[in-house]
Amino acid sequence: MLKRVLVANRGEIALRIIRSLREMDVETVLVYSEPDKNSLPVITANYAVCIGPKEPVNSYLNENAIIETAIHYGCEAIHPGYGFLSENAEFAKKCEENNIIFIGPSHEVIAMMGNKQAARKLMIENNVPVVPGSEDVLESVEEAYECAEKIGYPVLIKASSGGGGKGMRRVYGRDELEKAYLTAKSEAKAAFGDDSVYMEKLIINPRHIELQVLADHYGNVISLGERNCSIQKNNQKLLEEAPAFGVSEATVKKLNDTAILAAKAAGYNSVGTVEFVMDDDENYYFIEMNTRIQVEHPVTEMVTGIDLVRWQIRVAAGMKLAMDKAEVKGHSIECRINALTSGVITNLHIPSGYGVRVETHLFTGYEITPFYDPMIAKVIVYGDTRLEAVRRLRRVLEELVIEGVKTNEEFMHILTYQKDFIRGYYDTSFYQKNEKNINQLIKVGKHGA
Numbered sequence: 001m002l003k004r005v006l007v008a009n010r011g012e013i014a015l016r017i018i019r020s021l022r023e024m025d026v027e028t029v030l031v032y033s034e035p036d037k038n039s040l041p042v043i044t045a046n047y048a049v050c051i052g053p054k055e056p057v058n059s060y061l062n063e064n065a066i067i068e069t070a071i072h073y074g075c076e077a078i079h080p081g082y083g084f085l086s087e088n089a090e091f092a093k094k095c096e097e098n099n100i101i102f103i104g105p106s107h108e109v110i111a112m113m114g115n116k117q118a119a120r121k122l123m124i125e126n127n128v129p130v131v132p133g134s135e136d137v138l139e140s141v142e143e144a145y146e147c148a149e150k151i152g153y154p155v156l157i158k159a160s161s162g163g164g165g166k167g168m169r170r171v172y173g174r175d176e177l178e179k180a181y182l183t184a185k186s187e188a189k190a191a192f193g194d195d196s197v198y199m200e201k202l203i204i205n206p207r208h209i210e211l212q213v214l215a216d217h218y219g220n221v222i223s224l225g226e227r228n229c230s231i232q233k234n235n236q237k238l239l240e241e242a243p244a245f246g247v248s249e250a251t252v253k254k255l256n257d258t259a260i261l262a263a264k265a266a267g268y269n270s271v272g273t274v275e276f277v278m279d280d281d282e283n284y285y286f287i288e289m290n291t292r293i294q295v296e297h298p299v300t301e302m303v304t305g306i307d308l309v310r311w312q313i314r315v316a317a318g319m320k321l322a323m324d325k326a327e328v329k330g331h332s333i334e335c336r337i338n339a340l341t342s343g344v345i346t347n348l349h350i351p352s353g354y355g356v357r358v359e360t361h362l363f364t365g366y367e368i369t370p371f372y373d374p375m376i377a378k379v380i381v382y383g384d385t386r387l388e389a390v391r392r393l394r395r396v397l398e399e400l401v402i403e404g405v406k407t408n409e410e411f412m413h414i415l416t417y418q419k420d421f422i423r424g425y426y427d428t429s430f431y432q433k434n435e436k437n438i439n440q441l442i443k444v445g446k447h448g449a
Contacts, residue, residue, distance in 0.1 A: 002026050002077050002317050005103070006070040007045065009081030010060065012359045012378065013293070014041040017079050020309045029073045031066055033059035035369045040361045047073060054371045060084045063091050070100055077101035077316060083373065086292040087114055103316040105270040105291050113266055113289045117160045117198040123286045126265035128258055131277065131285040133200035144181045145174070147199045154202040157181055159188035165235025166191040170202055200287075205429040206277035208232065209244050209284065211259035212300045214308070215268045216315045223256040224304050224326040227296060230428045231415070238412070238431065240296035241333040242303050245386055245424035251282045262286060271297075271312040277428075295336070295378070298357060302332035302382040331386040333393050337377040340406040342370045349401035355382035355389075356396055368405050376407070386424060390416055414438045 004027040007017050018028045018041055030045035035054045042048040049069050052059030059065075061084060070078055078095055080086040086104065089111035095102040104110065113119045117137050123130050134147045137160055148155045148171065157180055159167025167188030169180035181197070189195035208230045215221040228244035229237045243252070259274040266289065273294050278284040297308045304326045315321070337360075345366045350358050360377035368376060379396055383389030397413040418434050420426040 002101070002313070004029065004046075004073065004075045005313070006031065006066070006073065006075040006078045007041070007081070008060065008066050008078055009084055009086075010036050010039065010041060010361075010372065011375075012361045013081040013083075013295075015044060015361050016359060017081060017309060018044050020307065020313065021079075024310065024313065026313075029069065029075055031059075031069055033371075035367075035371055039366070040363060049073075054369070056084065056372070063088075063094055066091075067094055067098055067100065070095075071098060075100065077103050077313075079103040079313070080292070082292050082295060087290070089114060101316050103270075103313055105268055105272065109266055109268060110291045113291050115160050116158060116288055117196070119266075119289060120198070120286070122265055123262060126261060128262050128265070128286050129284065131200040131203060131287065134198045137196040137198050138181070141178050141181050144177055144199060148174070148177060151199070151201045154204070156200045156202040157184040157197050158200060159184065159192060159194070160196040160198055161188065161192040161194040167197060168235060203277050203279055203285070205427045206230075206279055207244070207427045208237075208275070209247070209255065209278050210273050210275040210294075211255055212294075212297065212308070213259050213263045213268065213272050213274060214306075214311055214315070214321065215263050215270065215272070216321045217269045217318060218320050219264075220321045220324070221260050221263045221268065222321065222323065222325055223259045224300050224306060224308075225328040226252060226255055227299055229296060230426055231421075231430050232428055233431050233435075237296065237336065238408075239333065239335050239415070240299055241331065241386075241389070242299040243328055243331065245331075247278075248282060251278075251284070255284060258284075258286075262289060270315055271308050295375070296334050298359060298378065298380045299332040299334045302357070302380060303328045303330055305329075330382055330384050331389045332380060332382045333389050335379045335393060335397065335412050336375050336408075337379060337400070337402070337412070338374040338408045339368045339376045340374070340408060342368050343405040344368075345402065346404035347401055348403070349399065351379075351396045351399035353392075353396075355392055357381070358396075358400075362402065376405075377402070390422065410442055411438055414441050 006029045028045045029047040031051045051065040085091040089107045092102040092107035132151050138144045154172045157169045169184045171180045184197050185195040212224040226244045227242040229240045231239040262274045273290040276284040348364045357380040381392040
């Protein structure tokens with residue numbers, strides 16, 4: 001087993017990784033930026049090293065500084081968490097070249113699956129259903145017009161690299177295409193340094209269903225069930241639940257089998273997520289594979305009892321999987337709490353109780369800065385049934401106190417009373433359909449039903 005690991009991230013995920021490593025008797029070295037000098041991860045790690053100022057490019061994205069720190073402190077591995085360098089194939093390769101284990105898949109796998117068009121090709125070759133679209137990246141707006149006419153409007157233009165909704169544009173007619181194509185390329189270039197884009201048929205208001213997979217270096221791959229991640233704002237997830245309510249057992253089995261097939265096709269060897277869109281008839285199509293731990297991984301942990309971060313580390317250290325399948329029991333929901341303003345936390349109360357888990361790096365006196373991702377906490381609940389989990393989530397959101405900054409906590413609480421959510425039959429149009437009503441209820445001071 002590993003003896004010392006460098007954690008190259010911040011916030012709640014850095015704290016989550018440090019805690020798992022400490023429980024495994026593995027020493028931790030944390031790299032951090034100047035604004036994070038008083039954060040809980042810095043306090044909790046065995047060693048903490050400031051590697052740069054607030055700008056991520058000079059700190060959390062500073063590959064050379066991170067690797068030099070790992071070498072100096074004798075770290076055998078680097079855990080990138082999610083975001084930042086977690087899906088950077090060049091960084092993973094640099095780690096390998098310096099005899100440092102990258103806690104994630106190999107750089108070849110990251111590069112292959114990080115290029116969305118290359119991943120599509122691989123899935124097609126292995127009989128994994130994909131959304132109809134362009135056979136390769138679009139080299140010109142003329143090619144975009146030709147492809148759109150072939151597959152039919154509406155279409156979706158997507159960046160080949162990266163994710164998180166950047167470099168993505170919906171196009172409902174020919175008159176919108178050129179502007180959308182140029183905007184997507186420009187945004188992709190700014191976000192990922194790669195302006196290549198491709199096109200898919202836009203599946204109107206699908207459910208966003210993803211499958212958690214776990215694979216080792218010996219060819220063993222298991223699926224840990226599905227999650228519904230359809231509640232999104234600007235392609236950014238707000239709430240996730242496992243399992244996906246209202247999906248037939250037959251389709252769930254096919255989804256699990258398809259996810260394993262996709263992972264094996266990629267030669268996968270870590271924790272990863274295979275993502276699909278699903279229509280009303282439960283036809284599903286591969287859209288991408290995330291080669292890292294996901295923000296929403298706790299809901300899968302809650303319903304399977306499998307510690308994904310621990311197994312991600314174990315697999316990276318060369319251990320074989322100790323299970324050949326996962327049993328899903330009960331229901332779990334995760335709600336993301338985002339800061340809408342910057343400021344100092346003046347009062348904080350974290351709820352607890354049976355089936356409650358709150359992942360956060362906050363404490364009274366902690367300063368939330370505008371420099372990084374606005375997510376400041378994840379509220380995760382478990383129940384024997386979905387209804388029990390929903391009621392528990394409401395109770396926890398009512399108890400949660402975060403003062404000093406404005407958050408989306410009130411919005412998320414009222415969200416749990418919306419009819420589509422209660423019924424469990426919602427899709428990616430949920431936020432757009434309910435945003436106005438929820439904001440109106442907040443304005444008049446009405447909480448819940």
